[in-house]
Amino acid sequence: MVDADQTFVIVGGGLAGAKAAETLRAEGFTGRVILISDERDHPYERPPLSKGYLLGKEERDSVFVHEPAWYARNDIELHLGQFVDRVDRGAKTVRFGDDGTLVRYDKLLLATGAEPRRLDIPGTDLAGVHHLRRLAHAERLKGVLSSLGRDNGHLVIAGAGWIGLEVAAAAREYGAEVTVIEHGPTPLHGVLGPELGGVFAELHREHGVRFHFGRHLTEIVGQDGMVLAARTDDGEEHPAHDVLAAIGAVPRTGLAEAAGLELVDRAHGGGVLVDERLRTSDPDIFAAGDVAAFPLDLFGTRVRVEHWANALNGGPAAARSMLGQDVTYDRVPYFFTDQYDLGMEYSGWAPAGSYDQVVIRGDAGKREFIAFWVREGRVLAGMNVNVWDVTEQIQKLIRSKAQVNTEALADPHVPLDSLVS
Known part of the structure; x- marks a missing residue:
């Protein structure tokens, strides 16, 4: 008591x-x-x-x-x-x-x-190197993006995860030039896999973001304490006025x-x-x-x-x-993002190697769809892109562990609720 x-x-x-x-x-x-x-x-x-x-x-x-x-x-x-x-x-x-x-x-x-995970390369002590985790970081970065947008400045982002992509979208809305350096083959590769990472790459390319995949930053070059460029492991030098380290936490x-x-x-x-x-x-x-x-x-x-x-x-x-109450914490993992005109919600847990197929319901080309990560007919995760009010049904499918007909799962005319008996 x-x-x-x-x-x-x-x-x-x-x-x-x-x-x-x-x-x-x-x-x-x-x-x-x-x-x-x-x-x-x-x-x-x-x-x-x-x-x-x-x-x-x-x-x-x-x-x-x-x-x-x-x-x-x-x-x-x-x-x-x-x-x-x-x-x-x-x-x-x-x-x-x-x-x-x-x-x-x-x-x-x-x-x-x-x-935030830190970049372990020369030049990270320069004034134009940023992280985004705390309110003070956001306040500073907000001013930086506004200034870059006014002056047609360049932002280099290390990492194409959620934070990297969301900041890339914000920077482009301010009018800044944006280059993203990512060691994986697509954005969000570890979360979405190759099947869906390309959707986000195309979205950002349409808005003027430049990607360099399969590369690492090796040095941030500066003069008088200010950032001038960012070098990658292929020897290329990317112009930069500011650099955001978005390589995880x-x-x-x-x-x-x-x-x-x-x-x-x-x-x-x-x-x-x-x-x-x-x-x-x-x-x-x-x-x-x-x-x-x-x-x-x-x-x-x-x-x-x-x-x-x-x-x-x-x-x-x-x-x-x-307080001594009987608690079992077993929430289905959930997160969301907003980038340009794309809104997305993701429920579940489907790391690389855990699923055998990705089922698409809707039109991925128009970025109005639900993607399901499936193993042996069971839904492990679902991501709804510009499709709303389906999180409850997606999580119900995941929790049921039921084997579903993947053709019905892909058919927008089949109610999701009907797939769980």
């Missing part, structure tokens, strides 16, 4: 941490709730940083999870601009790194998220590792190992969001999901688990 004398500490001020704090109060917890963030901004959502806010279509205040006054109203002790440098599991304390303050906890949630596991919590090997995605209740190897410590690697029995694997929906749903699930 949880009582008012208990203290629950949340380390991490992103969406997962903020939603966990909200859920603790909504579920009636009357003890202390302490939320610690190493950012100076109130907890915010990350999708607008590469979408609406970056494009200037959404106001800055729209990104925040709650208005600032909400935390005081709900008696959430919010510590902004503070970082935790140690968890003492024996004493059940966390330590603030700036002044050594110790805070005792009864339950602890690690929602430390992820950080790594989970922030340092605190958990130092505390002796069990981690997942980096070769398998990394992260803090948790069970279906989002408990770590210490029963009083939980993890949620980008940093947590949880079992997903639906696919017979353990996954770490770096997307908005996982933080949105994982934070509340962890909070309920901290």
Whole structure:
């Protein structure tokens, strides 16, 4: 039984941490709730940083999870601009790194998220080299794209993943010249495979983006601290005024590792190992969001999901688990993107080698279709492109594990609901 004398500490001020704090109060917890963030901004959502806010279509205040006054109203002790440098599991304390303050906890949630993977090449210390993970990054990049657009400047993007492509789309809307360097054969190759990556390549080419596939950046060339060009491993030099490193993210596991919590090997995605209740190897410590690697029995694997929906749903699930409720976190992974006039939602889990065919329902050429990744007649994942209000049906198909008729699956006239008996 949880009582008012208990203290629950949340380390991490992103969406997962903020939603966990909200859920603790909504579920009636009357003890202390302490939320610690190493950012100076109130907890915010990350999708607008590469979408609406970056494009200037959404106001800055729209990104925040709650208005600032909400935390005081709900008696959430919010510590902004503070970082935790140690968890003492024996004493059940966390330590603030700036002044050594110790805070005792009864339950602890690690929602430390992820950080951008860095380019390990000469020239990354130049002023025009950027990452996009935090609100401060987006604010800076927004000004850069606007300036590049006015001056017909060049942006080189390392990486054709979701962030790289979304920023490419934003940069082109501002009017900047864009070159994308990608080591794979297509954009999003690791997620969508060769069958669908080409759809995004063609979309961006139509909007003037130049791609160089199968290449790596080897050096960023500069003068007087400013970027002049970016070199690739084929010896080519690409003109650039700014460079964005969009080569993925790594989970922030340092605190958990130092505390002796069990981690997942980096070769398998990394992260803090948790069970279906989002408990770590210490029963009083939980993890949620980008940093947590949880079992997903639906696919017979353990996954770490770096997307908005996982933080949105994982934070509340962890909070309920901290309260002793019977929780099984088994959400179907979901994410979305908006690029130019293309909107897309993806549900499921279908890494390379896990499927034997891709079934298309609709017109891929017109970019109005649903793609299904299928193994032995069972749907592992579905991506709806400019087709809406089908996520529930797609996830129902995935959860059913039913063998479906792939001809019917490809036929837009056959209702998706009818494919699950």
